[in-house]
Amino acid sequence: MTTEPVDVTLSRLRSECDLCGAWSAFTGRTEARDGKTYAVVRCPNGHGEFPVWNRDREQLVAAYVRSRAGLRAPAAFDGAFATLTGTDPAALSRLLAAPGAELPLFSVEDVPVAAADAARWFDLLLGFPGWRPAPSRAVRIEEALATAVKYETPACGEAVRRFASPEELEGLFDRFVRRLRGSDPAVLAALLAAPR
Numbered sequence: 001m002t003t004e005p006v007d008v009t010l011s012r013l014r015s016e017c018d019l020c021g022a023w024s025a026f027t028g029r030t031e032a033r034d035g036k037t038y039a040v041v042r043c044p045n046g047h048g049e050f051p052v053w054n055r056d057r058e059q060l061v062a063a064y065v066r067s068r069a070g071l072r073a074p075a076a077f078d079g080a081f082a083t084l085t086g087t088d089p090a091a092l093s094r095l096l097a098a099p100g101a102e103l104p105l106f107s108v109e110d111v112p113v114a115a116a117d118a119a120r121w122f123d124l125l126l127g128f129p130g131w132r133p134a135p136s137r138a139v140r141i142e143e144a145l146a147t148a149v150k151y152e153t154p155a156c157g158e159a160v161r162r163f164a165s166p167e168e169l170e171g172l173f174d175r176f177v178r179r180l181r182g183s184d185p186a187v188l189a190a191l192l193a194a195p196r
C-alpha cells in the first residue's frame with residue numbers, strides 16, 4: 001500500500017499530560033470513535049495513557065493508520081517502535097544495524113541514538129526505504145541536518161549538502177532555527193553557507 005509522504009515525523013504526535021504537563025510520547029496505538037482517530041500517548045511520569053485528537057495532526061494520524069495497514073512485518077515494526085521510543089541505546093544500536101523492512105520515524109531529539117551510531121542513523125534517514133509513514137524528502141533532509149547538528153558531525157553536514165540542493169536547504173532554514181531554539185544557529189548557518 002502506498003501513501004503520500006508526510007512532512008513531519010511521528011514526534012509530532014506527542015502531547016502534554018493534563019496532570020503534570022510532561023510531554024507524553026505516542027504509543028503507536030490509535031483509537032477511532034465519533035468519526036475521529038485519536039493518537040494514544042503515555043505520560044512518562046506514571047499518569048497513564050490517554051487519547052488525543054488534534055485537527056492539525058489528522059493527516060499524520062491517517063497516514064500512520066494507512067501505513068500500519070500495509071506493513072509487511074507488523075510485529076517487527078512494533079518491536080522497533082518500542083526500541084525507538086525506549087531508553088536503551090544498545091538495543092537501538094542492534095536495530096539500526098539490521099533495521100528490517102519497516103521502521104517508524106521520530107525526530108532525533110526523541111530517539112536514544114548513541115553518538116557512535118549517529119552516522120548510521122544519518123545514513124538511514126537519507127537512504128532507508130522502509131520508514132513508515134514514508135517521510136517527504138524535506139523531512140529526510142531536515143532530520144539528517146538535525147542529526148549532524150546534534151552530534152556535531154561535520155562529515156554528515158557535508159553529506160547533507162551533497163544530497164540536498166541549495167534551495168532545499170534554504171527552504172528549511174527558518175523552520176530549523178525555531179527547532180534549535182536556544183542552541184547556536186551559527187552552527188546551522190555555517191553548515192548552509194559553506195562552499196558546496
Ligand SMILES: [Zn+2]
Binds near residue numbers: 043046
Ligand atoms: Zn503526567
